Amino acid sequence: MSKSGSEKENEKEIEKTEIQKDESEEKDLKTSKNEEENEIENEKEKENTKKKVTDDPETLLKKLETIKQFACAIIFDKKGKVIASTIKTKSKEIKAYLTAFDSYDVTVGNGFVLNGLHYIVYRFYDTLIYGRNGKAGEGPGICLHKFTRTSDEKELFALITYKYPVLSSRAIPILQKFCKEL
Structure with missing residues (x-):
């Protein structure tokens, strides 16, 4: 049984449509792979940028200096090594902060x-110790925050002081946000 001309044309159209569909699916697959590759590349770039910012003491110091609510700020590791500081301090004083979270009563x-x-x-929270020198509204405040840096899971400490009119309710959330972004 031979096929009529219109049946042959229909078969050719169906075949042509299937080829176009296959080409379209292949193109979509390539586009999807490219998008995934771009997304992975963007994530890697973000990670590298994050590492560069947080691993470079000078960049970290510049970031600390832009936070006007802090009178001073110090970032140090669990061995007492100062990573960035807006003031000069004695290593003996820094070492005292390393055990501050060990005993509530002693601290x-x-x-x-x-x-x-x-x-x-x-000390009302596990990762924060804060207070002040003198009366509220007069003396400077202080806060020690223990945190884990997200880029490398390294345990760090951030110590800040702040002066009136900046209060703990303003300075501490800024400190926590800063540390979370490291």
Whole structure:
């Protein structure tokens, strides 16, 4: 049985449509792969940028200096090595902060000392210790925040002081956000 001309044309049209469909699917697959590759590349670039910013002490210091609510800021690791600091401090004072989260009673009982100035502190949270020197609205405030840097899972500490009119309710969330972005 031979096929009529219109049946042959229909078969050719169907075959042509299937070829176009296959080509379209292949093109979509390539586009999808390119999009995935671009997305992966963008993620790698973000990671590299993040590492560059947080691993470079000078860049970290510049970022700290842009936060006007901090009178001073120090970032150091769990060995007491200062990574970035807006002030000069004694290594003995920095080492005292390394054990601040070990004992609630000792920390609250002793308070903090920074550049010879004593601060009365409180510890309401596992990763924050904060307080002030003198009366509220007069003396400077202080906050020690223990955090884990997301780029390399390294445990770090951030210590800041702030002066009135900046209060702990303003300075501490800024510090937490800064540390979270490292």
